[in-house]
Amino acid sequence: MQSRYSNLLVAAGLLLGGVSACQQVPTPSATRPTAPAASPWPTVTTQMRPWTRWWWMGSAVDARNLRLQLNQFKEAGLGGAEITPIYGAVGYEQQYLDFLSPSWLKMLHTTTHTADSLGLGIDMNLGTGWPYGGPQIQPEQAASKLVVQKYALAAGQSLKQKVVLQDPKHPGRAPLVALTAYGSKGERLDLRSKVTTDGTLNWQPTAGSWELYAAFGGNTRQMVKRAAPGGAGLVLDHLSPEALKTYLNRFDQAFASQPTGVRSFFNDSYEVYGADFTPRLLDEFERRRGYDVRPYLRELTSQSTTDQAARLRDDYRETMAELVQENFVTPWTTWIHGKKGLARNQSHGFPGNLLDLYATVDIPECETFGITRFPIPGMRYYSEEAAYKNPPPDLVMLKFASSAGHVLGKPLVSSETFTWLGEHFKVPLANCKPEVEQVFLAGVNHVFYHGTTYSPTEAKWPGWLFYASTEFVPANSWWPHLTGLNDYITRCQSVLQAGRPESDVLLYWPVYDVRHHAPPDKLEMLISIHTIDEWLQPTAFYQDAQQLIKRGYAVDFVSDKLLQQSQVSGGRLQVAPQGAVYQALVVPKVAFMPVETLENIVQRARQGATVILQELPTDVPGLHQLETRRQRLRAITAALNFRTVGAGVQQAEVGSGRVLLAPNVQQALEYRNITRETLTDSGLKFIRRAVPDGRYYYLVNHTATALDSWVALNTTANSMLLLDPQTGRSGVAASKREGNSTSVRLQLQPGEAMIVKTSTTPAAGPLWPYLTPTGTAQPVAGPWKVRFTEGGPALPKAQQLSHLVSWTQLPDTSAARFSGRAEYTTTFTLPTKAPADYLLKLGDVRESAHVWVNGHDAGVVWSFPHECHIGPYLKKGRNELKIEVANLMANHIIDLDKRKVAWRKYHEINFVTLAYEPFDAATWSWQPSGLLGPVTLTPCAPVKF
Structure with missing residues (x-):
């Protein structure tokens, strides 16, 4: 055993840090995020600081107030802002600027030039409100839905009605895309050719009773939500390349060949509802799935839960997933690159494979919505739990964005953070810390606040506010104290953006199980953060992810497509040269797996990778050539000759590698000597980053108990530094080598974090002061x-x-x-x-x-x-x-509402409570x-x- 200290006595002159019941000693510069030249902290860049979503209400902005607010951002320690124009404030209509008008573009250039002079960055929502759409989108390129009408005919009867969409609200005439007749003896007839241009059906059944299913390409009529002036209009068809081209053409014309000064362009979460169709979908379905779905129109649109109906819907959802990937996310990203910008996208909510969609863009972004209640002593939550209508933020859900970033080695993973963290005016900074720490632990390293509303100086207190944000605004009472949170995030992100992510396990996400078991009432399957209690949390995948993380394994998720790109070297898996390296691939219990994916998994094992199956897959997804594909799947699984090698673990040798079969995947990992971080046994949470001379461990104590003990890290190091992100102090840690691990002495109070920097070389500098109370308070x-x-x-x-x-x-x-x-x-x-x-x-x-x-x-x-x-x-x-x-801010707001002072004066949704009810604080207690x-x-x- 090697020990860094045998007996640590730290003089007061070396008192440069320390946490626990006796925490680090702050200095007069402790709240400044920029580290001195000799600091062991990474040099701070603009993107290491927190950014904020900057709501431009009505785009009623002017140069003076823009410069003022950007200077306020700078002074508070923010790194940049994302411009999102929305609806405006009542009474300021004369100051509204139409989106992308010459006046609006002038204010954009004022913003980017001012930000650049201050060392700030600017991102921009490539639209107003959400989702994408606007005046350039005509009904034929708007979000579409498959509308089915049913008719009944008996032998010798003619259909009296016209085969046209019977919806007086529908804009224009909807095209007929399928007309299938079902006979009482199992007949299926395609009758499209029997319909004239005016909708007359020239066909009579000669015998039996018949059901006719007519499908039309309808319009959802969804309008852009919370649109700004000049941005209102229909939501675009995200499955149509022509719709996207039309949408982007407006920006081509507005930007022309001038540089925008914008770092990245943003797309918010996919909140397009009922859009399960695009004009080419049925033809694309046949081309991609290998059969025509029109003869199965009845089963496809039924509420049936039969295997056939579920497979039809699965194939339909797979087609939608491919179209939204190929016709929206990929060309959208390419267009942004042509503007010399980065693509930043929230893929959650899309009808596609989240991992593949996140993998396509430069900055994948997740979102926290609501609040997590941590057992930190003294922590107060002022919002009624019943007011939250959605599940709280979930670390596993957050990891979809970071997993795509980690496996491909993307430098940044962002988060829309603190959306509806609590009821308006009742969110202290203390509530933000553990929530943002959970985001960091999920793999995010580029935080965006939700959010800050542009407000002119002439607007009376509380200024302009957005209805769903935590008020990160200068009018907030705690704005001068925001530097504490901002400095903390900056220090954390300076480390979390360093080196490359380091994980142990690659966990396969069975998206086909999710689609197959989705409710039958909708053809589209939206992978939303608001429904994780339906599609995510009940699954074996979720249980495995949670168990592995809790037991101390660093886990990332992988899709079928990303897995195809993986390579094996030295028994380890890697998807991209700059991405994380994994010791094992874990496949949770899965019912439906494409044959090609299973073949790929076995091939990786042949190349030397460790593959762990919780169970053998039992079936293939989809309907086309079902029995042929099932036979291929059975042949692959039958060729795996398993033998018992340990408690609960079976193994089949394939090539130079192995496939393990274990209901408890941790037992299989232990059998392969893939060791975990035992620090989680003490309640600590962690994430790691690999750097050339060692590792960064970001550790957080979210328990109710203080920690003051030796903690083993799964690494061999010659020295360790402690870096306190709360104050910026640092010092050489007490450490000792024990076999293949190194222990570090830690003192952490509930709610505190610590960064441990391990190194292969001896550390220089002052020792970290470990302190203990010596008398009564x-x-x-x-x-x-x-x-x-x-x-x-x-x-x-x-x-x-x-x-x-x-x-x-x-x-x-x-x-x-x-x-x-x-x-x-x-x-x-x-x-x-x-x-x-x-x-x-x-x-x-x-x-x-x-x-x-x-x-x-x-x-x-x-x-x-x-x-x-x-x-x-x-x-x-x-x-x-x-x-x-x-x-x-609450007490001042209570006073305004008690005195019936009108301060909530906005168009559209105006201002609502956490429960989306009209806001009125008059009944609140002080x-x-x-x-x-x-x-x-x-x-x-x-x-x-």
């Missing part, structure tokens, strides 16, 4: 002077408090309705200053704080635990403590606000090992 009792500094509706009078209470309990009634910031000051005396450090605990903070000690900036305290080390700033004798506290304490000071000393 002493109260900082006051009295406290309280001075309200900024906010509204009016500044309450200054107060002197003998004990800490909520602003809502102060005798000045204006304090209850106040939202903003106040400074608390007090003094205390230290008879001596012997301990190495002192831990300042703020107790109950509503909701964030900024601390100064004797005039020194001790940092922003914005997350749990609400504490910081202040030892370097203390002195013997009299000390002055100043704490700026920001509350939520939110506790301010520093509630108790505030204590605890002496700390170095830990002896």
Whole structure:
């Protein structure tokens, strides 16, 4: 055993970091994300900082306010913004700018030029609102649906009705795309040729009773949601190349040959509803699936759950998936590259294979919607859980985007983060931290806030706001404290964008099972974040992913198509030269697998890869040549001669590799000596990045228990650095080699994160200070002077408090309705200053704080635990403590609604609650606000090992 320290005694002069009950010591520059030249942190770039979605309401923007807000972004530590124009504010109609008009483009150029001068980046939604569509889309290129009408005829009867779509709301005449007659004796007749141009059917049955199914290419009539001026219109047909060409032609004309200054163009999640058709779909179905679906129109559109009906729908969904890939996502990406930009796409919701769609673009993007409730002590959630209509964010779902990025080695994976994190005006910064940490743990390294609304200075408080966002706006009470969150994210992303992703297991996603078992009431299968409780969470794939991650395996997902691109070298799988390398391919329990995929899997085993099947696939998807393909599948599985090699594990040797069969895939991984990270046994969560001289481990403690122990990492290292993303401090860690692993000493409070940098070479620099309390916590009792500094509706009078209470309990009634910031000051005396450090605990903070000690900036305290080390700033004798506290926006909003002040004045949806009901805070209770304490000071000393 090798040990970095045998007995660690850290002098106060080396006090440069540390976490746990005695956390790192912040310095006056602790909240600045840019690291000094000698820092062990990666050099910060613009895209390492958090970005924000920037709602342009009515595109009523002007150069002065654009420059002002971009400077506010810069000062707060943001890296850039994504412009998304939407509906406007009432009363400002004269200032609206039509999307892509010369005036609008002038404001775009003002934005990009100003951003460039400030070192900020600009992305742009390639549309307004969502989904794509607009005035250039005519009905024949709009989102389409297959509409079926039924008729009945008996022998000798003629059809009296015209075979035309009976929908008075439908724009124009819908084309007849199929007309199939079904006889009582099993006959199937294609009658399209018997229909005249006016819809008359020239056919009579000679015997029996008949059902006629007529299918028309209808229009969904869906309009762009939340469209901005100049962007309203029909949603385009995402399956049609002609529709996309028409859509993009408007941008070709607007941009001409001028550079846009835009880094990447964005497409939001696919929220196109009922669009299960495109004019060429049935012909494409026949070409791609090998048979004509028109004779099966009755079964295809029925609610039947028979095997045949499910296979027909599966083939139909597969055709849609290929068309949306080939006719939208791929050419859209190519077009963006022609504009010298990057393609950033949210593939969730699309009727395709999410992994393949994400793999096509430059920056795959996932989305968090709602909130996860973490068991961190003291964490408060102010929104009623019943108000959330959708499942909370799910790490497995988030990993679809990052998996595509990891297997192909894409530098960036982004996330639309904090959508509907909580009820309006009731989201503290502390709620953001564990949620964004879950995003990082899923593999995201490029966060976008949802979001920030452009608001002119003349708009009264609270300014312009978007109905579904967490208010990352300068009007928010905690905006000056946002640097704490922004700096934290920047430090994390500087590491998570370094090197390449490092994972252990490639987990096959059985998309054909998902499609086959989808509800029969819809032909399209939208892989949505809002329905994960239906298509994802009940599956064996999901259970395997969760179990492997919980047990300490780093997992990415792979599709049939991506698996075809994989190569094997040295027994390891890799999809792309710059992508992650995997020790094993795991195939969960799957019912339907294409023969070609199984052949490919066995071929990878022959080449030396370790393949683990939870069960042998039992069937093939689709209907064409079903028995032939089933025979091929059975032949492949029969050729695998399994023998028992361990508890619950069977093995078949193929070529230079092996296929393992194990209901518990972890047993098979252990049999192959594919080791896990045992750190998860302590409750820690992790993600890794590989760099030339070692690894980065990003670790998070989301448990209710503090950690102070040795933690083994699945690596051999000669040294380790600890980097605290909360404060930016760093130091050489206590570490020791034990066989093929290296243990590091960690101290982490609930809610805290730590980055461990392992290295093959010895580390230089100061040692990391491990601290422990050496005495009882002493109260900082006051009295406290309280001075309200900024906010509204009016500044309450200054107060002197003998004990800490909520602003809502102060005798000045204006304090209850106040939202903003106040400074608390007090003094205390230290008879001596012997301990190495002192831990300042703020107790109950509503909701964030900024601390100064004797005039020194001790940092922003914005997350749990609400504490910081202040030892370097203390002195013997009299000390002055100043704490700026920001509350939520809620109390000011309550006051406005109680007084019936009109502030919600927007077109379209206006402003709604978390439950999508009209917003009114008049019935809310006043939110506790301010520093509630108790505030204590605890002496700390170095830990002896």
